[in-house]
Amino acid sequence: MTEDGCRDESRDNDLVGGFTGSFAHTLIQGPVDGVRDIVNTCANKAVIPKVQLVKEPEKHTVGSGAWQAQRVGQAAGLVGMFIVIGNLITKRRPF
Numbered sequence: 001m002t003e004d005g006c007r008d009e010s011r012d013n014d015l016v017g018g019f020t021g022s023f024a025h026t027l028i029q030g031p032v033d034g035v036r037d038i039v040n041t042c043a044n045k046a047v048i049p050k051v052q053l054v055k056e057p058e059k060h061t062v063g064s065g066a067w068q069a070q071r072v073g074q075a076a077g078l079v080g081m082f083i084v085i086g087n088l089i090t091k092r093r094p095f
Contacts, residue, residue: 014060018069019076021057026077029054 029052036048060066 014066015069018066019073022070022073023077
């Protein structure tokens with residue numbers, strides 16, 4: 001709330017933006033970077049170039065609402081990633 005009693009929309013945008021940015025970065029960009037690092041390390045050279053699908057969210061002050069929203073977004077992204085990988089592993093597919 002602002003001093004005049006109105007709702008502070010910029011704060012809401014920081015919270016929602018922090019959550020969605022961290023969620024998308026953890027769910028999409030994290031695995032892409034991990035696969036790239038593993039392949040390039042095993043090949044001992046840069047086989048796969050850096051690809052940025054989701055921009056890394058900006059850093060917020062530790063303990064602020066936006067920072068907490070980012071932590072929750074990262075946790076939700078990890079849970080989503082585990083669900084997707086678990087479903088890929090457990091589905092039986094005839095090859």
